[in-house]
Amino acid sequence: MLGLRLFTMQGQVAELTPHLAEAEADVQGFVEMHMEALLGIRFLASEYSTGPVHGGRIDSLGLDENGSPVIVEYKRGVDAGVIHQGLFYLSWLVDHRDEFERLVRDRLGATAASQVLWSGPRLVCIAGGYTRYDVHAVREHRRSIDLVRYRHFGSDLLALETVASVSGGMSVSRRARRQPAVQAASGVQGAAMSELATAVDEALLGLGDGVTRVERKQYRAYQRLRNFACVCPPQKAKLLVYLKVNPANVGLAPGFTRDVAGLGHHGTGDLEVQLRTVRDVERARDLFRASYDAAA
Known part of the structure; x- marks a missing residue:
């Protein structure tokens, strides 16, 4: 500054x-x-x-x-x-x-x-x-x-x-980066969700230095000075990520992004991003970055 x-x-x-x-x-x-x-x-x-x-x-x-x-x-x-x-x-x-x-x-x-x-x-x-x-x-x-x-x-x-x-003991190490963001179910679908969770984790941690992961029972928060992303456990073969991005500034895409302002959900943030495949993680990177930048 x-x-x-x-x-x-x-x-x-x-x-x-x-x-x-x-x-x-x-x-x-x-x-x-x-x-x-x-x-x-x-x-x-x-x-x-x-x-x-x-x-x-x-x-x-x-x-x-x-x-x-x-x-x-x-x-x-x-x-x-x-x-x-x-x-x-x-x-x-x-x-x-x-x-x-x-x-x-x-x-x-x-x-x-x-x-x-x-x-x-x-x-x-x-x-x-x-x-x-x-x-x-x-x-x-x-x-x-x-x-x-x-x-x-x-x-x-x-x-x-x-x-x-x-x-304070939760800093991100090389080993920690390989841990999935959430625990997925077993089986073929579970393996796919585990891969997706790992990709989300790496994408959020890779946005910059000073990212802290905070474990809650209902979600995992990614935090700078404030939360910028919250990842919930898998729901029906998808991961829900909540971001501190104003939904009014985003071209909402049905099945991918949703305005949840005023709706009850775990974690913090008014923009819900629904991820089903690793390709969706790439699609969401700009939204991840916008939320990260706003949380400094």
Whole structure:
């Protein structure tokens, strides 16, 4: 984003100069107010006290699209302390699961509390910038950490850029790439579905670095900062993939793509893609890419 230049297109062309917020609290307040739209995270609490023993306050607590607990920490500019501070709070969170689930129950209800996914609690750091040492440091940790850089442009534009993303023990290895996205049935049809699942998995993982796979009972999510694809188990010899693509911007093809906005389904995303053969995966690649790009 540091190389990004924005220009107004109305009237005389003028460049919008990037700048930082006047205060850290301004960044925190705006993100908390629009957390689900910006990060795909449901906001739970601000300045949450960790009690007299730890003696700290977590900037923001939230729950992501897959039910993973999230800590969000903010810094106005470049400050390596944001990572260490966030990791300290993340350790506290893992040790206080009951307290967090009570908070979820109070804010979002009993169903959300019963579905909290503790296999991959996340730390999201939002700051004006990071050093190369920060980026290297997060890659050495076995925690799910996202480093996000922000910039204001003019008076009404905010840009967010994912600088680094690690998935805390769920990073994609060469071995992991060979695992199918879902378990298919046995037999000839099962073999074909297994091949299809593997092709989908490789296509989604191959879109770029920093992709995390999150396992839920009903679906497997592929995530950057937010989910960009959810793959469900086979249904009648087809795989259903849900993408964060606006169906109104897609020429819907019966039997291949469907608008499911407002319809109940597992996973996240308003565009359903129905895959029956490996050839369909090639046909869907542009849609996969559009959803991936939107989830940064």
